Amino acid sequence: MNVPLLDLKAQYRTLQPQIEAAVAEVFAAQAFILGPKVQAFEQACAAYCGAAHAIGISSGTDALLMALMAEGLGPGDEVITSPYTFFATAGCIARLGATPVFADIEPRSFNIAPQKIAEKITRKTKAIMPVHLYGRAAEMDALNKLAREHQLAVVEDACQAIGTEFRGRRVGALGDYGCFSFFPTKNLGGAGDGGLITTHDPARAARLVALRNHGMEPKYFHKLIGGNFRLDALQAAVLHVKLPHLDGWMAGRRRNAARYAQLFAAAGLTDRVTLPATPCAEAGAADAETCHCHVFNQYIIRVPQRDALRAFLTERGIGTEVYYPLPLHLQECFRYLGHQPGDFPESERAAAETLALPIYPELTDAQAEAVVAAIRDFLRR
Secondary structure, eight states: OOBOSOOHHHHHHHHHHHHHHHHHHHHHHTOOBSSHHHHHHHHHHHHHHTOSEEEEESOHHHHHHHHHHHTTOOTTOEEEEOSSSOTHHHHHHHHTTOEEEEOOBOTTTOSBOHHHHHTTOOTTEEEEEOBOGGGBOOOHHHHHHHHHHHTOEEEEEOTTOTTOEETTEETTSSSSEEEEEOOTTSSSOOSSOOEEEEESOHHHHHHHHHHTBTTBSSTTOBSSOOOBOBOBHHHHHHHHHHGGGHHHHHHHHHHHHHHHHHHHHHTTOTTTSBOOOOHHHHTTSOOTTTOSSBOOSSEEEEOTTHHHHHHHHHHTTBOOBOSOSSOGGGSGGGGGGOOOTTSSHHHHHHHHHEEEEOOOTTOOHHHHHHHHHHHHHHHTO
């Protein structure tokens, strides 16, 4: 059975008339830059995330960059983040001339370990950038406590985690800034690039609004040096159609995660394949299907023979992906930081052992069964 890693066409078919109508409205109005479509989407996102303000941005990468710009970060400043994440997290720090300082991850959650952050704080530290990786919320209580003690800004990289909850509150509204991506493969994906920043602080929100439009306020008067970081009205229109369906799609992902857990257990593979854990399950309170602390933007397993398993699954027609096969501290562009193999062992082990399986909401039981059966066949060879 062919099982793609992701099937965007299946989702589009369910919403095609509404999406095409929304796009047609934008073309009829010929209002493509900011405007009412963007404002309406921003208001809906602020309400959804539980944030006072939401600002539409050109991409998740630009959202991270702008949050750091709004804090005035630059040469001589340090930002602590994870070495096991997408490049943009650390890349945006370096683009401003600041220094990315890495702290290792927790092996079960793949998120930055608060106790490792505490060891890295210096007088140059200005911010902490936790990543809610793969859709699981980071330990925000501990991170916020550290930030308050040291007067640091907290920039949540929630690019993979819209809708994820931590202690009953949605990520992106837990720090000083929440940064989201609407890249097409995300749980809430656009028809191209797009992003969002959330904040509770009206002064920060006003600064972000100016920064995304060349620091211009009012028109043609520039108090700040910003950039062209605007969310297109076409993207906002598409995303606004999709937003009301997000919770249902996340429920589908959680159901599929729970189904995988049942299938791996039934196949007797849980001693050879490490499945993604949720905070609820770790506390013995609930399973993946009812836990809102993980939205499974990716479903990540750990196996020592990762590369051989991936090749085997590819032969079987099953789509997989290796996210972040080389941690950021070992990337060539960050060689100037002076890190060596072994500096962040949990991040390096995750990079060597993790594999993403199909988890999209439309995945059928038969497809999930085919995935687990193929993994069983590989491990029993």
